[in-house]
Amino acid sequence: MKAAITLVALSFSATALHAFSPTPAVLQQQHSIRSASSSVLQLRATAESSSSDVTKDTSSTCRRSFLVGASGTVAAVALSLQQPALAADDTKKQPICVIGCNGRTGTEVVKYLIAKNEPIKATSRTGEYNDAASVPAGAMLEQLVCDVTDPKSVNLACAGTSAVIFAASASKSGGTPSAVDNAGLVNVAKACMDANVPHLVVVSSGAVTKPSSPVYQFLNLFGNIMEEKVKGEDAVRKLYAEHNANLGEGGQKLTYTIIRPGGLTLDPPRGVAAIELNQGDTKSGRLARADVAQLCVESLNYPHLTGETTFECYDADTGAPLATVGLSNIAKKKTDGEVFVSGFERRGNTYEELFTGLQKDA
Numbered sequence: 001m002k003a004a005i006t007l008v009a010l011s012f013s014a015t016a017l018h019a020f021s022p023t024p025a026v027l028q029q030q031h032s033i034r035s036a037s038s039s040v041l042q043l044r045a046t047a048e049s050s051s052s053d054v055t056k057d058t059s060s061t062c063r064r065s066f067l068v069g070a071s072g073t074v075a076a077v078a079l080s081l082q083q084p085a086l087a088a089d090d091t092k093k094q095p096i097c098v099i100g101c102n103g104r105t106g107t108e109v110v111k112y113l114i115a116k117n118e119p120i121k122a123t124s125r126t127g128e129y130n131d132a133a134s135v136p137a138g139a140m141l142e143q144l145v146c147d148v149t150d151p152k153s154v155n156l157a158c159a160g161t162s163a164v165i166f167a168a169s170a171s172k173s174g175g176t177p178s179a180v181d182n183a184g185l186v187n188v189a190k191a192c193m194d195a196n197v198p199h200l201v202v203v204s205s206g207a208v209t210k211p212s213s214p215v216y217q218f219l220n221l222f223g224n225i226m227e228e229k230v231k232g233e234d235a236v237r238k239l240y241a242e243h244n245a246n247l248g249e250g251g252q253k254l255t256y257t258i259i260r261p262g263g264l265t266l267d268p269p270r271g272v273a274a275i276e277l278n279q280g281d282t283k284s285g286r287l288a289r290a291d292v293a294q295l296c297v298e299s300l301n302y303p304h305l306t307g308e309t310t311f312e313c314y315d316a317d318t319g320a321p322l323a324t325v326g327l328s329n330i331a332k333k334k335t336d337g338e339v340f341v342s343g344f345e346r347r348g349n350t351y352e353e354l355f356t357g358l359q360k361d362a
């Protein structure tokens with residue numbers, strides 16, 4: 001059993017060199033889907049809460065608080081007072097909701113959003129963001145309870161946001177893969193539709209569609225997690241296809257992106273140029289959670305390229321076919337010199353280049 005656990009911990013890694021043919025960047029103006037519409041959530045809330053360091057509104061289903069920045073003032077206040085250089089438009093942005101903000105990937109997503117000066121709804125089962133101590137003054141970060149097995153809390157979390165990033169997964173006390181990675185994800189997708197959230201990004205996993213691969217077989221021993229993840233993915237693709245095919249008058253087209261990482265590390269990010277994307281679930285590798293976080297956030301900036309897509313991601317120099325990726329990850333092998341080309345690889349020196357040419361889901 002010990003050996004098995006060690007194998008799990010290491011299994012999702014990779015080998016293989018792949019020649020790739022980067023697609024020439026299409027020069028398109030960056031589209032931000034984040035709406036500058038009605039929500040002034042953070043600043044309005046700030047004004048209401050500026051008399052105390054932390055304001056908490058505890059109701060039956062929702063606990064909400066605003067983080068204290070390093071200066072000891074409410075973070076959102078700090079934004080308005082200390083960063084007058086921000087464009088007026090920025091203050092109108094609706095926040096990006098992070099589901100599972102205390103997970104290892106979720107935390108990296110929050111950090112990257114903070115670095116990008118984005119307003120954030122950081123949600124977790126407890127309603128507290130664990131890394132609050134490192135949130136700088138000036139960050140606009142709201143903390144909220146969201147348990148994906150509880151549709152009420154999911155609805156509150158998703159409402160009034162410009163995008164939702166789903167980084168939750170089964171945990172000992174949070175629920176089984178069936179409850180979290182499948183049904184919980186479906187709850188989130190439905191809430192996004194009810195609230196007209198323009199973009200949902202889902203962190204899933206490489207190999208979920210390949211039950212005969214060693215990686216799938218091994219990981220699936222843990223509560224059928226691979227099986228449940230692909231069921232959740234399938235449901236998301238179906239829900240969005242149905243929604244967009246049946247838009248009533250004034251109905252809004254909504255989109256999603258499903259990201260399937262290889263074996264995740266806690267290494268520092270290597271950046272866009274190190275990453276390879278693939279489609280078809282034939283190849284994987286390993287990469288830093290911090291790079292997955294960047295992919296999640298950056299995919300929101302290019303909905304015309306990433307919308308309705310599902311793709312795998314890993315560091316290009318770790319990429320390997322699914323049949324051998326577990327072993328090459330265990331050995332922390334680099335794959336330079338080996339050749340496996342799926343034909344669907346994507347590389348780029350910018351996120352726009354990286355995402356250009358992704359094929360839409362059928």
Ligand SMILES: NC(=O)c1ccc[n+]([C@@H]2O[C@H](COP(=O)([O-])OP(=O)(O)OC[C@H]3O[C@@H](n4cnc5c(N)ncnc54)[C@H](OP(=O)(O)O)[C@@H]3O)[C@@H](O)[C@H]2O)c1
Nearest residue numbers: 100102103104105147148168169171174205261262263264
């Ligand atoms: N590990 C790998 O190598 C690997 C490889 C490929 C893909 N992935 C996938 O990548 C994703 C991120 O992985 P990770 O290792 O960064 O995640 P993680 O650290 O395990 O975080 C998962 C988070 O989900 C939260 N959660 C559990 N039940 C929840 C519920 N009912 N409602 C809301 N949140 C809930 C957990 O919170 P609590 O702790 O409070 O329950 C935890 O913060 C996962 O989907 C994982 O399967 C992982």
